[in-house]
Amino acid sequence: xxxxxxxxxxxxxRAAIFLVAALPFASACTVQPLYSNPSSGSPxxxxxADLSAIAIKPVKQRYAQQVRNHLIFLFGRGAGxxxxxxxxxxxxxxxxxxxxxxxxxxxxxxxTAGTVTMTANYSLAAASSGEVVASGRRMISAQYDVPRQxxxxxxxxxxxxxxxxxxxxxxxxxxxAQELSK
Numbered sequence: 001x002x003x004x005x006x007x008x009x010x011x012x013x014r015a016a017i018f019l020v021a022a023l024p025f026a027s028a029c030t031v032q033p034l035y036s037n038p039s040s041g042s043p044x045x046x047x048x049a050d051l052s053a054i055a056i057k058p059v060k061q062r063y064a065q066q067v068r069n070h071l072i073f074l075f076g077r078g079a080g081x082x083x084x085x086x087x088x089x090x091x092x093x094x095x096x097x098x099x100x101x102x103x104x105x106x107x108x109x110x111x112t113a114g115t116v117t118m119t120a121n122y123s124l125a126a127a128s129s130g131e132v133v134a135s136g137r138r139m140i141s142a143q144y145d146v147p148r149q150x151x152x153x154x155x156x157x158x159x160x161x162x163x164x165x166x167x168x169x170x171x172x173x174x175x176x177a178q179e180l181s182k
């Protein structure tokens with residue numbers, strides 16, 4: 001037997017010993033899915049039921065309405081607002097547009113790239129008592145190109161707002177699911 005074969009057999013034995021020693025630590029892992037089928041009796045079903053029992057208060061801005069619409073879809077899994085909500089969510093969404101790059105074309109200093117930063121301040125309260133269950137602030141940025149045509153630049157800005165609203169809604173959905181699972 002060559003020295004390389006001996007090295008392989010020793011390495012295999014050490015790997016087997018390591019795996020056997022690591023089994024107790026792996027069995028103590030408590031990672032579990034956050035979402036599950038609502039028909040099962042698992043703790044995750046309670047989170048899904050709690051999310052579907054959240055009513056979101058109306059908002060005024062277009063981009064805030066986009067966030068609200070996506071949240072209604074995510075919370076209810078497509079079923080819409082609950083008839084008798086257990087929770088009430090108040091959203092205050094703001095959007096800030098900034099020029100990200102300025103490239104000189106001729107004599108004009110026109111922005112050629114922009115960033116929209118959308119921030120949501122949220123407060124989740126129990127509908128029966130009005131007690132605040134969760135509150136916080138989340139922020140998402142989306143970048144976009146600014147073409148020279150005015151309408152194309154306007155559409156790029158709206159598309160960036162829509163992308164940011166969708167991502168912000170998904171982030172809020174995950175955040176509230178984590179808060180309700182505690």
